[in-house]
Amino acid sequence: MDGIPPTSLVHFYVNSLTDKNPMEYKFTEIEKKWQKVWKDQHTYGVENHSDRPKYYVLDMFPYPSGAGLHVGHPLGYIASDIVARYKRLAGFNVLHPMGFDSFGLPAEQYAIQTGQHPEKTTKENIARYIDQMNKIGFSFDWEREVRTSDPSYYKWTQWIFLQIFKSWYNNKTKKAESIDTLIAIFEKDGFSTSLEQTAGVETELKNFSAEQWKNFSEKEKSDVLMNFRLAYLGEAWVNWCPAMGTVLANDEVKDGVSERGGYPVERKRMPQWSMRITSYADRLLNDLNDLDWTESMKEAQRNWIGRSQGTSLSFKISPPVSSSEVEKRVIEVFTTRPDTIFGVTFVTLAPEHELVSLITTAENKSAVDAYVTAAKSRSERERMADVKKITGQFTGAFVIHPFTNEKIPVWIGDYVLAGYGTGAVMAVPAHDSRDYAFAKHFQLPIKEVVSGGNIENESYDAKEGKCINSDFLNGLEVKVAVKKAIAEIEKLGIGKGKINYRLRDAAFGRQRYWGEPIPIYYKDGIPVAVDESDLPLVLPQVDKFLPTESGEPPLARAKDWVYQPQPRPFSEVEGRNGYAIDEDEATEDVFFAEMLYPYQTANKELWAKLKNLSRDNRKTPTEAENILWQELRNKKTGFKIRRQHAIDVFIADFICIRKKVVIEVDGEYHNDPEQKAYDEQRTFVLNELGFDVIRFFNNEVINNTANVVEQIKKYLVGKNISVSAPLGQAAGGAETEKYPLETTTMPGWAGSSWYYLRYMDPKNEKELVSKEAVNYWKSVDLYIGGTEHATGHLLYVRFWTKFLHDIGVIPINEPAQKLINQGMIQGRSNFVYRVKGENKYVSSGLKDKYDTTRLHVDVNIVVNDELNIPVFKAAKNSAHENAIDAEFLLENGKYICDSEVEKMSKSKFNVVSPDDICDQYGADTLRLYEMFLGPLEQHKPWNTNGITGVHGFLKRFWRLFFDESGNSRVSKDSPTEAELKCVNRSLKKIKEDIDRYSFNTCVSQFMIAVNELTDLKCYKQEILSSMVIALSPFAPHISEELWEILGNKESVTKATFPIINEKYLTDDDFSYPVQINGKLRFNFLAPVKFTPAEVEQAILASEEAQKYLEGKTPKKVIVVPKRIVNIVV
């Protein structure tokens, strides 16, 4: 704590009087007392079931930084706490939890510097945070606290990752599905590019048949599936930050530098774990419409997703470049302006475009190569820095215009981005400013095709006007022309309407230590999911938190960072339905043996029973069996099925071992009652052994084989086998190899993308959240947090919510219906002026007379901009180390400091700690003042000066209960009409204001009420009780104390919000403001029950009106009941 003096020295006076008056408002004692009571009595514990309606109010949980909380941090928590407490009083069962986003870079950077384990510092920081929060009196249920860095938590983060890894996105059903269903498609139909559309991905895969798929090696299959998985490992352009040695997501990069630390970031292509958030782009976009978020927040997400509707369009490549390879290829572009198709005068490719090398002519080759190399070496930041610098190169190639058959030159230019659309544009310089600049620079033709602008000096980009020089589009309005052009393009079969998104897949791997390990191991280079039963995959110990000498991430330092799969080959090698892509007969046999082992040894009775029931089972295959076998063999159903397989002495007609399903094909005699009973008994035993039995009759199979096969397939796909305990521990399991584990860790946003679900059921070891809990709490009713998460956290949490919804884990599709963004509390810095070369400080008003340096001074030793000189002198502050001997030039006997609003930060000496405020004024004052500062959403500077206002309010409230000598003055008398009116109106206003989250006006209303009650000398129990309850969400400590003083035994948190009596909200008379020609002239008291006509009559007859009318007859009189009267003369 570099030299900040004990601030209690400055503010000693606040508490100094309390000893004189025994019943003065002693906030320190009161707050300590009630915080202990709440903790001891577990006052804020929440149950997952209740007769009351539920309400879930959530804060964005903090990253526990080493600096602790400053007064800006609790703002949102105070607001949410008020809502939580208010909702409890209003009869809701309220979930209001808190936790910590405790994985992340700062702890790791600190660890690198100090060698301390991030876990240790993180724990210490969390302890400090909890301590600080408890001082403010939040009603969190700490029993539900979650920490993302806790293995019992990140077990489920890893589990979710695995589910995402095991899924693909089906654009037809518009949801994520098990990768099994994709495999089933491959096995049935193979792959054709139309499947890319279904999955919404772009791959470089060539078509393959079902037969080819089956013959692929494991590695080949894995590579194919990687193109579809929602979490996938792929070569990708990433934001590489060399200074931090890690990859960053798009939202973690700002203006070419890292958001944290501001280090330069460059583009790099490397293998990278990514999340296919792009698959959810349209749902993330469309579902925004139904959310009750601010428009700017939704707009930020819309921008980030960046949907643009247009059309794809292919251009044929023309000679002189011609080879058999080129002739097969076309240049595909994406455009949102197909109406300008006749204005295309060139085509531009991104330097990275795959066709560049293929189409470049010999004479342009060296120039093109040089340009491509130069473009690659330009870092992202450089490219951004000189956006206006136009560069490009002609390739020598041409394409054919699809409608005019003209030859159009093909250029490359780095204004075209490889990662967006097709990496190629059709340039229409007349109507696109970037194309225009490019065309002017290289003197390419510009052809106007939309009227309405002047293209002399700039392009005409507006989507308004009529098409000209455009053949069949001539005379059409742009909007009509767009549709017509798309129709013509589609007719020619050279393109079609298409939607592009700016959103990119999210980089998921970080070359860092302090994050969740990614539960993947590599078996012969194939990424394989760690078995779910082996989660959590706990972060290993390492000697240093730095990359290895060979540049691998820190986890590579861990000894034994390997994985040994347990011998349970068919459970969960792949897919949620237990589909094994790498099964083989031998391991299946092992599985089979393991499965039956416990019965053979432990349950011999059952085993013997099966023997009894298995007489006469060996028989020659029937015709039906033969027919069916042709359909079941070779995994035609997608599953391996065996024929005539023995379970001890029982021979199953067909069996799918992996799914533990027996398929029996029976003759008609099985309809015989005796036989039927016999079959049923045997089925019973097989069930006991863990098998399902499905039966078909011979004629069913013969008459409708396809249907039978379909039923079998459906049954197998639908059956989810879980590995029971005996299996895992079975004897005789083959010893498996150890495989290397993935060494990158998950990004910071992983753990925060689902934490709101964990609060519902934080200790569940079997599921991330129980169905019961999530069905009860559903989604968050009110979510409070900062705007800085608009494109990061809030997009990811929506993404994961939708995914978990798709796979049936949760019933909700959006995490939070209502979102409020609390504004940032800025710092208000103070400055002193030191005369250059002298140990002399001059007050702000005198600074112009001297040559001075402006220096920050700790705001905690400045009150109302006046510097506390003795404390300043005593402070050990490096910037003012000789202050003790300094000379001070004062104005009016004071040293006045300058001030400025800046970001709150230690380096600016403007950090105000909530701890200090709590010590000086109490938590209740802090809570009230933070709310009183202004609207929650607004940014505002912190200025401790105003705090005396709310502190004084609490003292005045306290004095309604005690007189000057400390005696209680609360009386049981019946309240007067005026008192009841005051209280009922206040309660109504407060209730309405809480409902619209206008907490600053609530505090104002409390002040008004207390001022009025003081004036009325109202000390009535009934009135004060209502006020205490209403105040308790805002100032819980003083309210508990006064509630107790009023004689209540139970906590005020268990009270009910007072019922508002409408009777006291209305007056008999209303004082009408009377305007003449819109100008206020006088007020006129009229009974409320008067009709407008009666009001008009009464006013016109009045003396004042006559005075202003001067005998004229009014042209018009407007009477708005209970509002205003306007007389137009």
Add this chain to the structure above:
RNA sequence: GCCCAUGUGGCGAAAUUGGUAAACGUUGCGGUCUCAGAAGCCGUUGGAGUUAUUUCCUUGAGAGUUCGAGUCUCUCCGUGGGCACCA
């Protein structure tokens, strides 16, 4: 460049569907209590002119709609934020 938000006293702000602009608090000023006060209490505090009364002006600028505009519409300016060679 595009999009979103926003502009009211010295300061933080209020005015919820168009209806008395500046509530509530703070600062400043004056008073009271006091050995003392940075506590408490009382008064005053948008500007201008008049002066026991009262008039005029004032919500970033300009226009418009309306009996009436801080609020609605248009144009412009300032501030904050988001996106940005995204075709």
